[in-house]
Amino acid sequence: MGTLRGVSGFERSGNPETTVHIGVLALQGDFERHLVMLNSLGHLGVSAIAVKTPAQIELCDGVIIPGGESTTVGKLMVRYGVDEAIRRRAAEGMAVFGTCMGMIVLAKEIEGSDQFRLGLMDMTVRRNAFGRQVDSFEADLDIASIGEPPIRAVFIRAPFITDLRGSAKAIATLDTGEVVMVRQGNLLAAAFHPELTDDTRVHEYFVSMATTGHVASRK
Numbered sequence: 001m002g003t004l005r006g007v008s009g010f011e012r013s014g015n016p017e018t019t020v021h022i023g024v025l026a027l028q029g030d031f032e033r034h035l036v037m038l039n040s041l042g043h044l045g046v047s048a049i050a051v052k053t054p055a056q057i058e059l060c061d062g063v064i065i066p067g068g069e070s071t072t073v074g075k076l077m078v079r080y081g082v083d084e085a086i087r088r089r090a091a092e093g094m095a096v097f098g099t100c101m102g103m104i105v106l107a108k109e110i111e112g113s114d115q116f117r118l119g120l121m122d123m124t125v126r127r128n129a130f131g132r133q134v135d136s137f138e139a140d141l142d143i144a145s146i147g148e149p150p151i152r153a154v155f156i157r158a159p160f161i162t163d164l165r166g167s168a169k170a171i172a173t174l175d176t177g178e179v180v181m182v183r184q185g186n187l188l189a190a191a192f193h194p195e196l197t198d199d200t201r202v203h204e205y206f207v208s209m210a211t212t213g214h215v216a217s218r219k
Helices: 032-039 054-058 070-080 082-091 101-106 201-217
Strands: 020-025 046-051 062-065 095-099 107-110 121-126 137-141 151-155 160-164 169-173 179-184 187-190
Touching: 020 032, 020 201, 032 046, 032 201, 046 054, 054 082, 062 082, 062 101, 062 201, 070 082, 070 101, 095 101, 095 201, 101 107, 101 121, 101 187, 121 179, 121 187, 160 169, 187 201
Parallel strands: 020 046, 020 062, 062 095, 095 187, 107 121
Antiparallel strands: 121 160, 137 151, 160 179, 169 179, 179 187
């Protein structure tokens, strides 16, 4: 039998008990590169689609919020009800990964701004913390949870974290001390763009988080 695609958009192939469904929020921003990387991880049981509606998010084991323009994405999330769907599913244990702009909207506090945020992670972020587009840069990050060799990270108009609270823990910092990757339970945030290199290990790490929630939800 060939692969079937259900109303959710997820492919129905293999064992549904072991398939991990990852959605990439596709309201605005560079979501396609995340999809390409996730779809290269089929050997890990990953099924990935672009998601735009609460109904699609309800079926996800994990959701990635990609880079983009945080004010625009915030307005669209509210308009389509995606914000409440992500909050509800995250509370139920769904894994959520925010990259660059996604890290901003996951934070409870954004320096100097009252803009929209999901407010799921106990951290404060600073927008455009390294400067403008022309100030974009790359750096090698040692991430113990992922292992050697270092991750080559691409920073484009990137934020960084200025304060962590509660159970939010830094898992990557620059040599200059800025915190650029954080985990808090089933929530993950990175100031950089892991989809812009050929290294799949950050996405694999997130898939492992989503897999843990997937298994737990079926016990």
